[in-house]
Amino acid sequence: MEKSEHREFVEVNLLFFAKSREIVGQKSILFELPKITTRNLIIDSITKKFPDLQQISKNILLSLNEEYLDQDCSVTLKAGDELAVIPPLSGG
Amino acid sequence: MNFVDVVEGALKVDEITDTVSSTSCGAVSLFIGTTRDNFEGKKVIQLEYEAYTPMAKAKMLEVCENIRKKWDVENIAMIHRIGIVPVKEASIIIAVSSPHRKESLEAVAYAIETVKAIVPVWKKEIYENDLSSWKQNKECAWANNDISFDSKPVKNTVEIGTDLAKQKSQ
DSSP, X not given: OOOBTTBOEEEEEEEEOHHHHHHHTOSXXXXXXXXXXXXXXXXXXXXXXXXXXXGGGGGOEEEETTEEEXXXXXXXXXXXXEEEEEOOOOOO | OEEEEEEESOOOHHHHHHHHOOTTOSEEEEXXXXXXXXXXXXXXEEEEEEEOHHHHHHHHHHHHXXXXXXXXXXXXXXXXXXXXXXXXXXXXXXXXXXXXXXXXXXXXHXXXXXXXXXXXXXXXXXXXXXXXXXXXXXXXXXXXXXXXXXXXXXXXXXXXOOOOTXXXXX
16 A cells, blocks of 8 residues: 555554454464554455455454444544454354 | 352362452352263363353453343452363353342343353363364354354364355345
């Protein structure tokens, strides 16, 4: 993704858990995203970077700073925010 | 008092019971989730749990707050174990004390259902034939509800079904 003068980017911490962690092969990375974006655009950016995640991309949620983004919504990111890929839960 | 934790190593029922016991209460209700040795005919040899620990604790505290809105309870403790959990051992213990038993019994049942739906913890079953499978709770709203999570073996890991069009709606 090219930076443009019209779009400001920020670097966030992106965490992967469970199945998504195994697919990506890393627990966390620094990831650059547009400052003003949406939940679905973030998922698109992540699956573009890690195409193997497409197999589970319809069954993941994102969390932003430990709160679920459980439907598409506009998102304003700050540098250092913590995003996480949350596959279906199986605790208990 | 609300006490939540995510820990490695065996859970101690006595200690957790003591944590919630209170002289003003006539009941302590416990739920102990334990690991099973079988899934659809396959022999499970061990289970591995992982958590998004800070968020898991925050969500468990949210469950505690919701319990207090619904029932008159005194103390609540929820401890989830992560890492390798051998078969038959406890993966989660929820303990609630209340002046009268009805409230703590109902609160514990609500607590485990809600934990399974919203607390970011994951379980992988390891089978005796070297296959393994990430599980998904039926209580989880974004689980794939059409295809078994472990229906498509690829390499050593059993894959999530790929029919993604029929995502469960909330």
